[in-house]
Amino acid sequence: MEAALEKALVGEGYFAFPGVLLVRGPDAFPFLQGQATRDLRRLSEPAGTLFLNHRGQIEEAATVFVHEEGFLLAPWGTLEGLRARLKRYIVFDQVELLELPLYRRLHADGREEVAESGEGAHPAGVYPLYTLLKGLPLPSDIRGELPQSVGLLHLVDYGKGCYVGQEIMARLEGKEVHHHLVGLRGLSPTQEAPFDLLLEGRKVGEAKRVMETPFGVLGLAVMRKEVPLGAVVEGGGGRFRVEPLPFEEVAWSGRRSSG
Numbered sequence: 001m002e003a004a005l006e007k008a009l010v011g012e013g014y015f016a017f018p019g020v021l022l023v024r025g026p027d028a029f030p031f032l033q034g035q036a037t038r039d040l041r042r043l044s045e046p047a048g049t050l051f052l053n054h055r056g057q058i059e060e061a062a063t064v065f066v067h068e069e070g071f072l073l074a075p076w077g078t079l080e081g082l083r084a085r086l087k088r089y090i091v092f093d094q095v096e097l098l099e100l101p102l103y104r105r106l107h108a109d110g111r112e113e114v115a116e117s118g119e120g121a122h123p124a125g126v127y128p129l130y131t132l133l134k135g136l137p138l139p140s141d142i143r144g145e146l147p148q149s150v151g152l153l154h155l156v157d158y159g160k161g162c163y164v165g166q167e168i169m170a171r172l173e174g175k176e177v178h179h180h181l182v183g184l185r186g187l188s189p190t191q192e193a194p195f196d197l198l199l200e201g202r203k204v205g206e207a208k209r210v211m212e213t214p215f216g217v218l219g220l221a222v223m224r225k226e227v228p229l230g231a232v233v234e235g236g237g238g239r240f241r242v243e244p245l246p247f248e249e250v251a252w253s254g255r256r257s258s259g
Contacts (some may be wrong), residue, residue, distance in 0.1 A: 001123060001124065001126055002108075002214070004122040004123055004124050004126045005122075005129060005130060007108070007122070008083070008108040008122055008126060008130045008153075009108075009130065009133065009134075009240070009250055009251075010108075011107075011108045011109040012108055012109075013107070013108055013120075013122050014105045014106060014107040014108060014120075014122065014241040015105070015106045015108075015119070015121055015124070015126075015130075016103045016104070016105050016106075016115070016117075016119075016121035017074065017075075017099075017103060017104045017106070017118075017123050018101075018102075018103055018106075018118060019075065019078075019079035019099060019101075019102075019103075020072050020073065020074050020079075020088075020099075020100045020102040020103070020104060020114055021062075021071060021072070021073040021074075021075065021079060021082060021083060021097055021098070021099060021100070022067060022070060022071075022072055022073075022096075022098040022099075022100050023070045023071045023073060023086070023095060023096075023097060024067075024069040024071075024095070024096050024098065025069035025070065025093075025094045025095040025096045026094040027069035027071050027094045027095050028071060028095055029070070029071075029095040031089075031090070031093045031095045032064075032070075032071055033160075033161070033163065034089075034162060035051055035086060035089060035163060035164055036049040036050070036051060036064065036163060036164050036166070037049050037050040037051070037052065037147070037155055037157065037163065037165070037169070038064065038155065038156075038157050038160075039078075039157040039159075039160035039161075040064070040071070041160075042157065043064060043066055046063050046065050046112045046113070046164060047063065047064050048061065048062070048063050048064075048066065048155050049061065049062060049063075049064050049155055050073075050147055050152060050155050050156065051082075051085050051086070052147075052163075052164055052165025052168075052169075053164065053165060054164060054167075055165070055168060056146055056147075056165040056167075056168030056169055056172070057143075057145060057146060057165070058139075058142045058143055058144065058145055058146070058147060058150070059085050059143065060075065060076075060077060060081055060082045060139065060143075061075075061076040061077065061139055061142070061152075061155075062074055062075045062076055062082055062084045063076070063104060063112050065114055066135065072102075072114055074104030074112070074114060075104075076138070076145075077138075077139035077140070081139075083097050083099070085136060085195050089164065092149050096113075100217055101116075102114050102115065102116060103115045103116070103117060103118040103122070105118070108122075108130075109178065128209075128211065129175025129211065129213055132209065132211055132218055132219070132220060132247075133213075133215070133218070133246060133247050133249050134245075134246045134250060135181065135183060135220070135245025135246040137150055137151075137152075137181060137209075137220060139207070140208070140209070141208040141209050141220055142208075145179075145222060146168075146172070146177060146179075147169075148172060149176040149177050149178075149179040149180060149181070149222055150180075150181045150222060151180065151181050156169055158170070158173055178223070178224055178225060179205070179222050179223060179224055179225065180223065180225055181220060181221070181222060181223075181245060182205075182220075182221055182222075182223045182227075182229070182242050182243065182244070182245065182254055183215070183218065183219070183220065183221075183242070183243040183244060183245045183246075183247050184207060184210065184217075184218065184219035184220065184221050184233075184240040184241070184242065184243070185216065185218060185240060185241045185243050185247075186210065186216060186217025186218065186219070186238055186239075186240055187232065187238070187239040187240060187241060188238045188239045189237065189238055190210060190217065190235075190236040190237055190238025190240075191237050191238070192210065192236075193207040193208055193209050193210040193219060193236065194206055194208055194209075195207050195235045195236035196235050197221055197223065197233045197234070197235040197240070198233060198234050198235055199227055199231060199233050199234075202222040202250050204223060204224045204226075204227050204233060205221045205222055205223035205224055205227065205233070206221060206222050207219050207220075207221045207235055207236060207240070208221055208222060208234070213249075215247075215249045216248060218236075218249075219240065220225070221240075221242075223242060224240050227242060228242070228245060229242055229244055230242065230243075
């Protein structure tokens with residue numbers, strides 16, 4: 001596990017996630033164009049996309065691949081969650097959602113591909129720690145949040161036309177949101193996330209993920225921007241120092257936390 005984590009942090013190897021959804025049928029393009037935050041007309045290579053609700057909050061996320069029969073969606077969360085999110089919006093559309101026994105290969109250098117096998121991938125248990133150290137949120141970290149608040153605005157194509165949540169994105173274009181994604185370093189024992197974070201008795205954020213790591217307790221939180229880096233916040237029965245992302249342990253060379 002340690003060797004795989006070290007390789008992943010320097011951009012070597014890949015992770016593999018089973019299950020890919022094929023969106024096909026006569027209405028595949030207009031249907032998906034009306035759901036995803038990315039403009040499918042501009043798609044020349046695999047691209048991440050978000051699926052929002054009508055309040056502009058993230059529900060699901062996936063990587064989109066062009067396919068000869070339509071589009072492949074490799075979910076960032078579960079295949080069941082993505083399928084259910086899309087199925088809710090199919091009314092009279094001639095669209096089929098077909099599960100394929102393929103794998104999303106996510107290379108540690110950022111490349112993505114669809115493959116028939118996940119053989120040779122880093123152990124699945126490495127991925128949560130890898131993403132935490134890199135400051136990359138998991139779907140469970142961002143669900144219910146605005147893209148702007150979790151650093152995912154680059155997955156929203158403005159000007160593409162109507163899609164679920166587009167009206168809210170248009171209202172917020174060019175405006176600063178009050179929250180952002182930060183790191184947490186545990187200073188005392190705590191409970192499992194999520195939980196509210198307080199500064200001087202006032203709620204200033206929410207811990208989204210907290211993990212015991214080789215470097216001590218680390219986590220991700222959505223925090224109000226006025227809270228300075230280095231501040232100590234409380235929540236979940238513990239105390240945390242607010243830190244920038246990615247964590248300094250990304251440069252790990254086998255050292256351990258002394259805490």
